[in-house]
Amino acid sequence: MSAQPSIVIAGGAFAGLALALALRQGLGEAVPVIVADPALASRPSRDPRATAIVAACRRLFEGIGVWDEVGPGAQPILDMVVTDSKLADATRPTFLTFAGEVEPGEPFAHMVENRLLINALVTRAEAEGVTLRATAVTAYQAHDAGIDVTLADGETVHASVLVAADGARSKLRERAGIATHGWEYDQSGIVVTVGHERDHEGRAEEHFLPAGPFAILPLKGRRSSLVWTETRKEATRITALPDDEFHAELEQRFGLHLGEIKALDKPRAFPLGYFVAHVIHPIAGQGLNMGLKDIAALAEVIVDAARLGIDPGMASVLERYQRWRRFDTMAMGAATNALNVLFSNDSTLLRGVRDIGLGIVDRLPPLKNIFIKQAAGLSGEVPRLLKGEAL
Numbered sequence: 429m430s431a432q433p434s435i436v437i438a439g440g441a442f443a444g445l446a447l448a449l450a451l452r453q454g455l456g457e458a459v460p461v462i463v464a465d466p467a468l469a470s471r472p473s474r475d476p477r478a479t480a481i482v483a484a485c486r487r488l489f490e491g492i493g494v495w496d497e498v499g500p501g502a503q504p505i506l507d508m509v510v511t512d513s514k515l516a517d518a519t520r521p522t523f524l525t526f527a528g529e530v531e532p533g534e535p536f537a538h539m540v541e542n543r544l545l546i547n548a549l550v551t552r553a554e555a556e557g558v559t560l561r562a563t564a565v566t567a568y569q570a571h572d573a574g575i576d577v578t579l580a581d582g583e584t585v586h587a588s589v590l591v592a593a594d595g596a597r598s599k600l601r602e603r604a605g606i607a608t609h610g611w612e613y614d615q616s617g618i619v620v621t622v623g624h625e626r627d628h629e630g631r632a633e634e635h636f637l638p639a640g641p642f643a644i645l646p647l648k649g650r651r652s653s654l655v656w657t658e659t660r661k662e663a664t665r666i667t668a669l670p671d672d673e674f675h676a677e678l679e680q681r682f683g684l685h686l687g688e689i690k691a692l693d694k695p696r697a698f699p700l701g702y703f704v705a706h707v708i709h710p711i712a713g714q715g716l717n718m719g720l721k722d723i724a725a726l727a728e729v730i731v732d733a734a735r736l737g738i739d740p741g742m743a744s745v746l747e748r749y750q751r752w753r754r755f756d757t758m759a760m761g762a763a764t765n766a767l768n769v770l771f772s773n774d775s776t777l778l779r780g781v782r783d784i785g786l787g788i789v790d791r792l793p794p795l796k797n798i799f800i801k802q803a804a805g806l807s808g809e810v811p812r813l814l815k816g817e818a819l
């Protein structure tokens with residue numbers, strides 16, 4: 429058993445690795461930071477998906493030293509259009525447009541390919557002396573002097589804090605008895621990368637179709653990442669279609685405004701759900717961003733405590749984190765759920781209501797700016813790392 433209390437992070441994906449780097453930066457080498465995740469054995473990552481990273485989270489990546497590596501491959505979202513129509517409609521009238529800057533020269537979001545981000549985080553973590561262990565956390569025992577964390581390879585690590593960054597359906601959260609409530613949607617998100625003839629010019633499109641949102645998100649080059657909502661049954665059917673039939677389904681929804689299109693990888697379906705906290709519908713592209721806001725707040729709370737000589741594992745320290753993030757997490761969950769209910773249906777009445785709402789937002793620049801700030805993660809009590817400040 430190691431003598432010095434470490435901080436152990438279970439989960440070495442985006443949230444876990446970003447937290448490890450933030451803590452390393454704020455605490456220095458005195459406190460060992462260990463990230464344990466069996467998936468670290470299969471790096472570099474080849475995940476074909478991409479994620480919208482909002483401005484606040486881009487500032488976090490800049491602060492922890494990975495944006496130099498990721499930025500050149502990231503596609504800024506320069507503007508966004510929202511349409512609302514039926515599948516067979518010949519045209520898709522635009523109800524809302526956003527020009528995408530939070531500050532002059534700072535786009536409200538970037539599309540980043542998951543593998544680029546994860547590989548940059550792993551490389552940086554190794555360079556900064558974070559201990560990476562390709563093994564799972566299987567158990568833990570909390571006591572007055574800290575927490576003993578058992579790894580799948582049989583070792584026990586004495587830690588001051590154990591952070592569960594083990595994903596949306598976290599087993600460690602369950603084990604800790606942290607209640608979640610929510611439901612599975614009868615929806616899956618089909619994810620596929622599409623190549624197209626014409627340039628997207630940094631435009632993101634969200635088409636509200638009867639089955640749910642169909643989002644076209646720009647990637648570097650003449651490529652876009654799709655998040656396409658269908659009922660679970662329909663998503664299973666569509667992803668199993670032969671290439672030519674899949675292409676026909678895709679073209680019907682995507683349209684030909686960017687010229688000829690072609691799927692560049694195998695479409696995959698992800699079941700969608702809503703759980704407080706942290707499982708939300710990808711309708712607003714906020715899932716990971718929410719996790720990154722958590723880790724920015726947690727890193728700040730831990731580093732502030734350590735600087736005052738307070739044990740970061742004390743309940744009072746971690747309660748500050750809990751209070752800080754609770755409202756934002758619940759509000760974001762409720763908002764994405766409401767959007768999904770409002771937009772994933774074919775009711776003529778609801779279509780009228782939502783289109784009036786979108787039209788009002790579109791004509792009121794101050795309201796639009798509030799939405800942009802909110803979507804970019806820059807409203808409320810923003811942690812220092814998300815403001816681009818050092819810890």
Ligand SMILES: Cc1cc2nc3c(=O)[nH]c(=O)nc-3n(C[C@H](O)[C@H](O)[C@H](O)COP(=O)(O)OP(=O)(O)OC[C@H]3O[C@@H](n4cnc5c(N)ncnc54)[C@H](O)[C@@H]3O)c2cc1C
Binds near residue numbers: 593596
């Ligand atoms: C269709 C779709 C589209 C999305 N689009 C967006 C978007 O545009 N923007 C956005 O912000 N978010 C988006 N998301 C959400 C985003 O993908 C997730 O929020 C993000 O992957 C969560 O990252 P994470 O690091 O918290 O966890 P994960 O990426 O889930 O990683 C958890 C890690 O923990 C490890 N692990 C599990 N158990 C243990 C254990 N016991 N011990 C150690 N390690 C363990 C796993 O191996 C894994 O590597 C989308 C999600 C879906 C389904």
